[in-house]
Amino acid sequence: MHSLMFFELAQRNVRLHWLRSLLAILGIIIGVVTIVSMGILGNSLVLAISDSLSTVGDSIIVTPHVGGMGFGGSQSSNLLSERDVEQIRRAATPHVTIPVYSGSSRMKIGSEDTVGTVYGLKSDDIPLLLEIEDGSFLRGSSGAMVGSTFAEENDIKVGSRINLGEKGSVRVVGILKERGMGFDINPDFGIVVEDQWFRQAFEQEEYNQVIVKVKDLNQIEEVKDAIDRTMNRKETTVDVIDTKAILETILTTFGQISMFTTVIGGISLIVAGVSILNIMLMSVTERIKEIGVIRSIGTQRKEVRRMFLYEALILGLIGSAIGGALSIIGGYAVSMVMLQTTEYLFVPSSLVYIVYGVGFGLGTSLISGLYPAWKASNLNPIDALRHE
């Protein structure tokens, strides 16, 4: 019951000095909105990147060792021979090994000239790596599948013909689903042809890279080590990259950037905390005599402390609640401006920043109220009563 009385007193004091209370609340609102908006933006950024990279998280990419000075054919030409592929396949068994050709070529689509990437894959391997949006997968050796962005930019549809100059021409049999940025291949900006067609057209027998699709993500390290042991026994002939690790590094980096922006937002909350500290100290100074009176008629030190902490809590509660609500708008705005999408706004990992923001707002207010409350409760009642 005491608590309720002291809470009411605090509430009345906040109302009595409404203008300065409003300014303190405004500070907390700005702090909470900044911290939450920055948090939501950072999280949306991480989610957006994670989404565009997630399909490649289960792969091991084997490429010829760059800068190798050995005598092996594969090293001198920076390509992987059929023998290399076979060794990798044996090391990676039972996981799927996909050898990949890649190159670029000028292309003529209708009357338009452009340049694009060309990937050569075995027809059986294509469904393991890519998904189809329209048309069908490759069956014959003169067809091609086109990446979604490439198709959109060049107005390519199923049935269109792409002329690769001297290399020949292909008919589009399928449009691929958007795959996003990858560490293995980026077919969104190119075309995929059958490996045999690629070998003839580009006059290239050896592969540019081998992708190993690992079924169980926990086995990635193990498979990676097996390939490394087999291929790089005497000297480093191939580079073995684990995409999961790259993905994790990228996500960690963006997570840190997100944390940094949130901390920057937190600075505004500290400023708001200083404003509350200032207001509370003013409140204590103005009410010294009142404190003397309530102490003399039987109010305990801890009760005086509580009364002032309630005042800080009220400011923090109002500021944080309004800030929390407004930060949804703030998060929406920064997501729209920075990412041009709000699809990552209403996901739990973004919304949790509202809880953090409100929590930090309340915490900052309470911490700011601690010293003034302590100061008020430690006033000597006689000195306080004499205060004019």
Next chain:
Amino acid sequence: MEEAINLECDGDTIIRFREVTKVYPLPGGDVVALDKVSLDIGKGDFIAIMGPSGSGKSTLLNLMGCLDTPTAGNLCIKGRNIRGMSDEDLTILRRDYLGFIFQQFNLLPLLTALENVQYPLILKTGSRECLDRCKEVLEAMDLDETLFSHKPSELSGGQQQRVAIARALVNDPEILLADEPTGNLDSKTGAAIMHLLDDLNRNRGKTIIMVTHDPSIAEYAHRVIRIVDGKIS
């Protein structure tokens, strides 16, 4: 020793000073505000403390009000030696056994007249079911019910002092400490307040200790204690 003092304070004596000294350490040197004061105040006494400024009147009242503790000597209030008592215990003693009446009324500006009276009772009982008791005390101070919901700034000086007396009485303390209770009032209102205090002493047995400069106000008291340079003369 403590036990002996407690026993000594029993009976009719409600406040007992024994060789009480109060020294304030100041940068320019120690100031002796009270010098070995011994004094007994019995239950139902009405005492006026008089003396020039700086003589030690307020120090004496502050010690009786448990707002301060002696530097040396013993001070018993209701049989309890307050020397060495914790701040928490002193606060409880003030809340339960003492009522304060100030020259400047010192009502809480955020609270209405009724809430000002409720405040110490809620502190003591922890319950808000005390409106009847508060209204009863306010009515006994000749205050109209229409004034109960007024804030102190909406009341006259005399009305504020009546509310302050009601606040001092609401916990039914045995001792009332009044510091120049009529100092901020005109003579007519001051006389009315003094009649009220006189009535509380005569008819309700309250022990009243009052600091005043005004000899006509001191006439209401049964006994006048004159204090000069920290000593009772």
